[in-house]
Amino acid sequence: MLSPKVLIPFLVTGTIWGSTWFVITGQIADVPAAWGVFYRFMLATPALFALAMVMGQRLRLNRPEHLLALGVGIAQFSGNFLFVYHSEQHITSGIVAVMFALLMVPNAIFARVFIGERVQGGFVGGSLVAIAGVAMLLVHEWNAAPLGGNVLLGIVLAVGGMMAASIANVVQANPTGRGVPMVSFLAWAMVYGVLFDLVYALATEGPPVVPSGWQFWAGTAYLAIIGSVVTFPLHYNLVRQIGAGKTAYNGIVTVCVAMGLSTLFEGFVWDALSAGGMALALLGMGLALRSKQRR
Numbered sequence: 001m002l003s004p005k006v007l008i009p010f011l012v013t014g015t016i017w018g019s020t021w022f023v024i025t026g027q028i029a030d031v032p033a034a035w036g037v038f039y040r041f042m043l044a045t046p047a048l049f050a051l052a053m054v055m056g057q058r059l060r061l062n063r064p065e066h067l068l069a070l071g072v073g074i075a076q077f078s079g080n081f082l083f084v085y086h087s088e089q090h091i092t093s094g095i096v097a098v099m100f101a102l103l104m105v106p107n108a109i110f111a112r113v114f115i116g117e118r119v120q121g122g123f124v125g126g127s128l129v130a131i132a133g134v135a136m137l138l139v140h141e142w143n144a145a146p147l148g149g150n151v152l153l154g155i156v157l158a159v160g161g162m163m164a165a166s167i168a169n170v171v172q173a174n175p176t177g178r179g180v181p182m183v184s185f186l187a188w189a190m191v192y193g194v195l196f197d198l199v200y201a202l203a204t205e206g207p208p209v210v211p212s213g214w215q216f217w218a219g220t221a222y223l224a225i226i227g228s229v230v231t232f233p234l235h236y237n238l239v240r241q242i243g244a245g246k247t248a249y250n251g252i253v254t255v256c257v258a259m260g261l262s263t264l265f266e267g268f269v270w271d272a273l274s275a276g277g278m279a280l281a282l283l284g285m286g287l288a289l290r291s292k293q294r295r
Contacts, residue, residue: 072171
């Protein structure tokens, strides 16, 4: 974990993704969430192919590799983000980020099922502490309901997004996925995801809503290039290097950044319940991170 090739992308992805939770709130304020997701990956997809070509990675995939890219693309770049964008219409972005920090739990379960990773008891114990902390934060959110939305629906949507992301994280690390250069694999996965996003947006929201404000497109460009093209190759390489469970713990960094921004810009108010929940969540993440995974 302290090796620079692990630690640097671990911190970079956590910090960038911590900021993206708040940027998303500006996107869903201007257009329906489905179109916001589509615009993000519409911009990110050609940039990811350009990066693959610059790196000299092969772009041709065989049939099993395309099928895997299809599954990962729909899970990661459609299901995950559609759930997340809709959830932030009901609960603050920082709380959604804290919930996603629990990604290590389904990651560990799916990694055990699909690629044979096992975890020690310390991982389970730390995860339970973190879950208790997140539960306290959700109770606080339920009492405050600052967005005036349906908090329960927001929680359910966030869990759906977390499950979709976890499946994508783990499945891409199977032998077929490991045989494909990471950036070119993600580029094709994003193609399938953005096509699904387009069909979903047309079916649910009707004709495209195209905002004219530069702020929306600046935010979309940030999410597409910095929050997607830069981070996803780093993230998935970490999954292959240190395992899906431990990679999910860059959520420690993500949570700190996201909750700081939510406090500054979304009016999140701390009290004893939320502060105690945050402390428990971070403590549990730290305990689980210290445990060792076994392949």
